[in-house]
Amino acid sequence: MNENEEAKSYILSILMAMNDIDRRLQMYGFDDIDIYVILSILRSKKREMLMKELGVLGMNNLDAAAYILDKEIGNFFIVVDEDDLELLPFDDDNDVDGDEE
Amino acid sequence: MKVNMDRILLALNNIERYLFENDYFDVEKYVIYMVLALNRRSELAEVLSDDDIEKLDELVVELLAMLDNIQISKKEKKKNMRKVPIVDSMKDDAKKETENKKEEDLIIEEGEYAKKTIEVVSEVLIQKLSEEIDTEKYGELYYIMKRLRYVAVKKFGEDKIKKIEAMIDSKLNSD
Numbered sequence: 203m204n205e206n207e208e209a210k211s212y213i214l215s216i217l218m219a220m221n222d223i224d225r226r227l228q229m230y231g232f233d234d235i236d237i238y239v240i241l242s243i244l245r246s247k248k249r250e251m252l253m254k255e256l257g258v259l260g261m262n263n264l265d266a267a268a269y270i271l272d273k274e275i276g277n278f279f280i281v282v283d284e285d286d287l288e289l290l291p292f293d294d295d296n297d298v299d300g301d302e303e
Numbered sequence: 304m305k306v307n308m309d310r311i312l313l314a315l316n317n318i319e320r321y322l323f324e325n326d327y328f329d330v331e332k333y334v335i336y337m338v339l340a341l342n343r344r345s346e347l348a349e350v351l352s353d354d355d356i357e358k359l360d361e362l363v364v365e366l367l368a369m370l371d372n373i374q375i376s377k378k379e380k381k382k383n384m385r386k387v388p389i390v391d392s393m394k395d396d397a398k399k400e401t402e403n404k405k406e407e408d409l410i411i412e413e414g415e416y417a418k419k420t421i422e423v424v425s426e427v428l429i430q431k432l433s434e435e436i437d438t439e440k441y442g443e444l445y446y447i448m449k450r451l452r453y454v455a456v457k458k459f460g461e462d463k464i465k466k467i468e469a470m471i472d473s474k475l476n477s478d
Contacts, residue, residue: 216331216334219322219325219327219335220335220338220339222321223318223321223322223335223339224339226317226318226321227314227318230310230314232310232314234343234346234347235359236310236311237343238340238343238344238359239359239362239363239366240311240314240315240318241336241339241340242340242360242363243311243315243363243366243367244315244318244319244336245336245337245340246363247315247370248329248332248336249333251329252333255329263451263454263455264330264333264334266454267334267451267454268333268337268338268341269341270450270453271338272337272338272341272342
């Protein structure tokens with residue numbers, strides 16, 4: 203796989219995860235506001251964790267990468283073919299410690 | 304605006320677990336959450352007023368504080384850990400923090416700033432790579448690095464970045 207194909211494959215895997223997460227949340231009956239709140243909480247928690255590891259400069263770079271991705275992908279929900287997505291079941295374990303990482 | 308906290312907790316946990324089980328790194332998780340949140344925010348901005356969006360962001364901050372308390376109380380039982388307050392929001396806090404640094408007279412010469420940025424990111428990537436030697440992961444890290452380089456070149460110019468890379472190459476060869 204050449205560098206360009208690797209990059210495409212990598213971006214596709216990110217897009218598929220995004221699409222999958224968005225669909226799962228809708229499937230479970232969350233409305234737009236709920237979904238925004240959930241994603242904002244996840245983002246903030248992850249940011250807090252990464253800040254210790256990457257520092258302010260590293261986070262700025264990561265944010266820049268995210269903004270570039272956001273700008274470049276455009277209507278990715280339409281681009282990704284639903285047939286490519288394999289839906290894994292959500293389980294009902296309500297442990298929110300996040301200790302697995 | 305009201306949300307069901309129990310269901311939100313369940314969703315938070317399931318999404319984290321889903322990405323963890325599918326081998327996504329934390330940096331990738333963060334990018335995924337951020338892009339999805341930006342996307343969803345744009346959609347909400349079309350139907351909600353600025354005030355409503357602001358209230359929504361305040362709600363997020365409140366829920367984060369609640370979530371922090373829930374997690375801390377659980378962890379205290381286990382490890383007696385010190386509480387770390389969360390004061391994050393959807394606003395561009397990275398920019399604010401950078402500005403605060405400037406106000407604190409932490410003005411770094413531009414070339415030095417670029418050098419530090421690349422060094423910090425390289426260290427983290429190398430650390431992650433050494434933890435898990437895997438060609439697929441290497442490909443992913445390589446791509447992240449390429450994207451970061453793209454951002455750095457945009458910000459500082461190709462010449463400066465090449466000089467820094469030459470310095471890093473020289474250091475690596477001497478090691």
